[in-house]
Amino acid sequence: MPAFFIETTPMSRLRICRTPAFAYPLPPAGPTDAAWHARLCEALRRHLSPAAAALLAEPVPSEDGAWIEWYTSLAGQPIPLTSLSGEASRRARNLLEDRLQAMVALAGRLATADPELADAMRRAASFPDQSAIYVVDGQPVMTFWGYGTAPWPEQAAYSPAGRSSAKLFRRPWPVLAGLILAAGLGWAGFLFDLWRWPPWGPDHAAMLAAEQETGHELRRVLFARQSDLARALGRCALEAQRDALAREGELLAGKLEALTAELAAGLDTCQGEAALDALSKERDALSGRLAGLQRDLEAALEKCGGARLSGERAKSARLRAKLTALQAQLAVKLNRCGKKPPGDTAETGSVPAVSPIPEPSPRPAQAAGSLPPCPGERPPEDAPDVAIVLDASGSMRIPSVLDGNSAQLIARFERCMTDSGLLAPVVCADLIGAYESIIQGDRGPTRLMAAQKAVNNVVGGLPGDVDVGLVVLEDCPQASDYGMYDGARRGQLLQRVNGLIPRKGTPLGNGIVQAANKVDGVRAPAVMVVVSDGKDSCNADPCAIAAAVKAAKPKLKINVVDIVGDGAVGCIAKATGGEVLTPQSGMSLDQMVRRAAKDAEKPEHCK
Template sequence: MPQVLLKTNPEAGAALQSQGRPLSAAHEAIAGTLRSQLGFNHAEFLAAPRVARDGSISWVTGLVGTVTPAAELPAAERDRLLQRAERLIEDILGLARKLRTEGGASAASAELLEQAVKTPGSGAETLLPWLYGVGGKPVLTMWGHAAPGTVVAPVVPPVVPAAAPVSAAAAAAEPNLAAAPPVVAAAPVAAAAAAAPDRRAWLVWLMWGLLGLLLAAALLFGLKRCDAAGSPSLDDEIARTEARNRALEEEVGRMARRDPRYACVREDPPPPQPAASVSDATPTPPPEPPPSAPTPPSPLDNLKRRVADAGQNCERLTEMLKKEPLLQGSGGEAGAMKQEIQRTLQSPACREKAIREAKNLCPGQRPAELAPELVIVFDASGSMRYSLNVSEEDIKRNEGAAAVEGLFRQFGMKMPPGQSSADHLMREPTRMTVARRATHALVQRVPSDMSIGLVMVDECPAARPQGFFPPPRRGELLSRIQGIEPRKGTPLADGIAKAAQMVDGSKREALIVVVSDGTESCGNDPCAVAAQLRASKPRVKVNVVDITGTGAGNCVAQATGGKVFTARNADEVAAMTSRAAQEAMGPENCRKP
């Protein structure tokens, strides 16, 4: 179901226009262009506007996931979302520049794309108030708008100039005008229309006159035959009548051969043109064939063009490799293009970007081999049996009293009244109890394409790695965490070293989360181990959940670029453990096991 991101009033911004209509009315056309040319992410970047009768607009999206205004995100997440939005806008403007060079209808599409990415505001404030994160993806509202009060000039279609009037004389002189209706001014057309009845009446009278003369000639001819004497005056009259008839017939023929629309303008026929000699005659070239319609480009040609347009854009190439049907095979020209795209994606620049972005993608969107690695280093030393509010001094005093009580018991004696073991220092919730709960909740949130490692820090001289638990074994890992009990020492340095040995740290990112309440107690140096880890595996980061705030893991986090999360009560232990692992969790809408 579409999600409403924001509802804006007409006063929020001046709507940019195209052909007299608000630009937001062209959302379907713009989204279709982006979807076909750049892909799904670019098409979904512009929120769909739903305009109400009062002019307000509800901006909606079809993406699934938690909706958060960019301005309300933590600084690091906000910066990442802004960077992704700016890259999408840069791609859209690049497409607009390309379409503009093609001219014609493509230039109109370029104008729409250039106007669409404009939002009210200036500088960094242009995007931030209108940008939303939906499941980790950027979505822009109030696109196609300028700042309130801006005078927006509508884009008007070009006006085709009216045809210039053509005079009757020019039309008569142009031989091609007989094949197409002439374009004349209104006054000449009216005059011709008025003169038409006069010409028809004149022709009728002329025809009637000719008929009368023919009848008279027939009558006279008959009289001549009946005149036995053959009067010479009658023969002369017949000859004159026949001459007039021939003259009238020629006149009628001339009038019939003329264009009746212009007969009233030009009475005399044009003078005969001298016949061209055979040597002077220029042969008439044969008519040129009509231009054939251009052959539409083939799907393979379209693919070549889009691959060329993508250039070194790793995200667009990855999207095409996943969704383009022609690239799903391995033969022919499409197969060769697929291999070329794969070589580009294996370049250091694309590889670096893919590793860096993998933690911001959900399973299925990122390659399985790039999913971040996660290892939990769990402190199960003896101090974890104490309550959260017990200080280190109380623990030391209790350990001394416990040693004396042991001696008394060894000799069958009882402690003096008031000096028995301080069981109240171990009342629930203990540090172990809250650490188990927090780690249990963390494991349930890890994305479904990640395995989780576990290292136990509970006894000198060395930590005990428990191995990696893939998604099908999550239940086994949860049961093992629930069964952890406090033991003795704290080989913290060795625990971090063992965790680092379990991850790659070079070709993919890895996160080590240390949950501990104390310092190293087995004679090793956690700070030196962390410094060596940074040099050998630069993509490994160590975050420390410091229960009771001892500060023991500060140098470890600092050396690897990680952070320390201090927790002094049960709620803080749960919250800080979740925050310490957040970098490996991916977007909130990712499916969990």
């Protein structure tokens, strides 16, 4: 008896048993296979019911063709029909009988539309003996279907023919006529066989045995060919996978070569001795000019006094700030190339400090506790200057309001791009798509839009005698100087501000230098408002530059509006006695920009 056990597969099938492939003689039409099983089950499911389709077990031959595993879609414990007794056996046999009759009837209906399927359906309604029948969850399941000639060769009492015999004997005359006709046909055949020559005829039994042996041999050859085909298909699949991996390796090798070339080009830029020499020469020239201006300034002080020297002093301060910025840039580039900055020469090593200059004309001291003069009452040269440094780099495309997840993703992306350098497009590839989806999504105004609105509100509230300068951080290596605007040209200034769009880099250090050159900060107070969302991306040191600017212009205060609030640019305000304003303070961007420019606004006691 074949072994039976429960085993589920990924397809939610139940393995009933595993039997030798040649446990029964092969039927004349050939063995059952998975293709005919699928076709028969589809027909039974469509024309009868899913329960009728579950009658036929699915055959799955082993690779060597020596065994057949039988599967069913039913769930439960497979039990041989021969082991059942009583009511369970009777119920299972009745179900089997009904479904076999339904299959035979369906084969008759399909004979015209699909003769091949009808013939296969009729053959499938037979099995070799009762040991090929199993019961799963009360439902009969046939193995080796199509291997027999009658459904119940052992117990005719339970066969369809046995159950219908009683009905036939209730009508004796048709039965008697059929028997007489059969006897006559048999006698005629016997006489015809006597007249045939040679009388012994062909050996049909031997011919049948030979054909069966040939069928068995063909079956073995077929299984061997199927096994060879399966192994060949497996090798083909592995070869296709190998070719795909080889192509992917070639693609990655090409990318690696391109990245290596890009890295080599970036390293070559560090070897630009000509650029470094040019910076050194420019620094020396500026130092010489600064020393000459200092000498001229001292001579002018002795000759003319301080009334006409404010311009000379401002020019000297601007040159000093520019020299400091160039020295910082030179030091950064030399450090990138692994070199030390050259030592100061006798000419440039000790630049004389800005000498204190007396006021051009004596003015009465302001009484203690008295209020500052209002706009219109103070001299024009005493009005404070305002320089706005506005960030318009690529990161200002980010929405001004983000949820927690989006803010964390933006921070991860910016940190990855900063840390990865030239390899950022490869290392940060998984974050670029998510970053672009946030940038391009409809999430409200961008950081630049919010900053433009805040600058509009602040500029509109400044007194008319306050001049406002605009410097924009758009791309490396230097910021864009948009000029200085008096009270009559505020409309042009706001038109410039509102026309800005995000660009690329953040030359923050150079922007501070250019903004400092636009204001006084020595004789009259000046305020610089820096609105940015990040640190310098052009290899400058804004903190050192701010300290140098403060040394040259002691009355200049830099207030920083840090849109992100990561503290990367807080040193700029600290170096100049200014204030750092971040979203953590609870103020809106508009409120932060207004507070940063508060020193230039109209005093509270002025109407």
